Amino acid sequence: MKGKVWKFGDAISTDHIIPGRYFYLRSNLPELSKHILEYERPGFSEMVSPGDFIVAGQNFGLGSSREHAAIVIKMNGIQAVLAKSLARIFYRNCFNNGLPAIICDTEKLSEGDEIALFVNEGKIINYTRNESFFFTALPPVMKRILSDGGLVEHVKKYKDLKLNL
């Protein structure tokens, strides 16, 4: 599915994605999700369309373990997060919620580009620039969790961690 690129810089923390001042909304996800990245990009929640991409620089998602950061991204219809590098806890949280988080050369993508992501092929097609490029394949464990639809679905299915290690 094609989607539009929304570009962000380096070191976007989970505090930027969903600030602690909205702590009280964590059990009200529809309301919480309206505040996604609101200081970095006021009105972001109204601007994004289903299937769009968040594309960022280095160390996206650093800081707090709040899984709500990955969840509000997904709830806003974002198809995947693409970044030059991703912080550890956020990375796991994305896959656990069935949201692909891809490390790739985001210099090749500009704001507003129409792109498509092919997770299994490790490929991104940029229709705006009429080019495509590859990224390092996902680790098998991440592919497994993603193909099961997230870690909750995985555990529901197997009542255990069955990662075929």
Next chain:
Amino acid sequence: MGMTLAEKILSEHAGKEVRVGEIAVVKVDLAYAQDGTGPLAVRKIEEMGFDKVHNPQRTIFFLDHAAPSPRTELSNDHSFLRDFAQKTGIRVSDVGLGISHQVVAESYVRPGDVVIGADSHTCTGGALGAFATGVGSTDAAVAITLGKIWLRVPETIRVVVEGRLPVGIFGKDIILHLIGKIGAAGATYKALEFMGDTTEKLEMSGRMTIANMAVEAGAKVGLFPSDEITREWLDRMGRSQDFRKISPDPDAVYENTVRINAKELKPTIACPHQVDNIKTIDEVGDIKVDQVYLGTSCNGRLEDFQIAAKILKGKKVHPKTRMIITPGSRLVYLEALKDGTLETLIESGGVALPPGCGACVGLHEGVLGDGEVCLATQPRNFQGRMGSPKSFIYLGSPAVAAATAIEGKITDPRKYL
């Protein structure tokens, strides 16, 4: 080939030898969540269809972020956690008992344990030689219900700190200096292992400050070998039986080694809005401060308040500055009350708040307004972290905090020591 601390602990918990890069499913000795991540973890447990947890005696919900609750929504989250704990036998560390990472270090974490917490600063437990790491609510939900988690065995960066710490230099300065050196992503997905004669002599309080901020360099864990200082800590906590010696093999293989000469360290400050925007105190310049924040999971221990009290004894907090104090736990609060530390800090003009995470996460009890500047001992200074995105957070040691409180601007504590 020898093993790092991370390889050793994860191998023991995987029931087989595992090496760097391998994915291991490991047993979890202690699992916890807090009031900001716990409700989501409970919903994930329910979604997975579990009504029992693996080991309720070693599972804890901490009501520490909104403690006591400032809002109806958060009071309802607390009730939700208490109700689920009641049904399943999970322990609740209720309002007033303190910050999860401090309480588990006092009462639960053992050298060699695997500890999984739904809070990024769970890595604090590395100070006791435990593989303690932060995760999100789903991973915590799995750890709580299945008693296990999958982890990639991390590469380890060895941090060797050598030399006598100068007067006025503390664990906080060591870790801020390290983060300045390797960057906020310098250890992403990796383990940090601390050794050298400086950290070997460092008391548990300083080790916990260092381990706490391992995540600020992106690390999965910040590990210290256990030793006599660990034993003394456990003795003091009435847990002598929990001691065990664990250290890396002499021929363990490290990804690389970072050396720090403690003798050359100066009071170190992280400037807005990134933890790796590091300056020494003489490079910071003239920064007026509206709020000094002393406490949190990073520096909320008795030793932290004692050093602040030593500096503030007989002096007053600057009239244009407020000083907020949050002890890490009820135990710390009581110790600081009994030995007069808290009295000194309050006499000087400080405001003592309940043990908990307080203003560090911008939730309550010291939230910053537009344009305000705070010097905090907490581990993090992202834009908007403590409230207004138009405020500014500087991070420093409790000694810097106390000297700054006196002068109303960021101040070198060495002249007061």
